Amino acid sequence: MTTPNSSVAPWLLEVKNLSCGYGDVSVVKNVTFALGQGDIGCLLGPSGCGKSTMLRALAGFLPITEGEILLESTPISLPGRTMPPEKRRIGMVFQDYALFPHLTVANNVGFGLRHQPQADRRQKVGELLKLVHLQDLANQYPHELSGGQQQRVALARALAPEPTLILLDEPFSNLDADLRRRLSLDVRDILKTLGISAILVTHDQQEAFAMCDQVAVLKDGKIQQWDVPYNLYHEPANRFVAGFVGQGGFIPGIARGHDAIISELGVIEGNRAYTWPEGTLVDVLIRPDDIVHDPDSDLRPKVVEKTFAGTSTLYRFRVSEDTEFEALFRSHLDFHLGEHVPVRVEADHLIAFPRA
Known part of the structure; x- marks a missing residue:
């Protein structure tokens, strides 16, 4: 596994010797990696490799048993101490989008801003809907949208509170292949425009390579290689990575x-x-x-x-x-x-x- 030189710049996200699981079963084992400001990272691997478990730990939904998770140099997860998800300034886009069916597109996007003044909230929602090209659908309801449009609403809602980090849990898995490719590039462009870092979970290599700056290939709860896509393909660290990638x-x-x-x-x-x-x-x-x-x-x-x-x-x-x-x-x-x-x-x- 390769990890960038931490002397170059302070990391936005640092995961150090992380282990976690369910009950007595350890799923993620001694994982270490770091993500820079504005970078998009990926947890890539076959089903059951531990990528979703790791994402739950990053989000604060799952306590860790060893190691630590730091966001902007602040510990957010330690053994026995877990900062609540709502205090982490981490946004999340779920596989099924988890939109509120009784709220319009605009109200879904603005849900996390409901404590702000109405004028500020309206302005922010308008900016985000324009960013995801849904400004003409503000008064529609989720059931009136296509899968790709729902995905954009979910992204805008996650971006609304201006999170430090976005977690993407296989957000394109319910879409057809062509739409997946287009939306993955659109989401990358949006995140890069805003300078927001993200962690994507996927089993789709093309999606990982198209969207992400750094990719972690996982097997049995361990990172086999954390590297840029080019090196994963041309300079695999071991036989598993060589056979899995490409x-x-x-x-x-x-x-x-x-x-x-x-x-x-x-x-x-x-x-x-x-x-x-x-x-x-x-x-x-x-x-x-x-x-x-x-x-x-x-x-x-x-x-x-x-x-x-x-x-x-x-x-x-x-x-x-x-x-x-x-x-x-x-x-x-x-x-x-x-x-x-x-x-x-x-x-x-x-x-x-x-x-x-």
């Missing part, structure tokens, strides 16, 4: 020196040196974008699967019983099942691990 699969190989591997795809070289001895049995990660079509290549694996995706086609190739891999080609290159296609490996980032 597409791709492992093929067998044998180490030749510290920076090359002999495989059935030929000698694969990359950008990193390993410390294993010559001849070590390894598994090499091959991404679909590591393979290029090359009419002059002697390597001609057989097409065993193909998935057409409009602008591109994902192929699965077989070299032998032990070696299969995927390749993504533009769809104009139309190969058929059973066809032997000339390809070569062009892997700028060498990702390999000792044979399991």
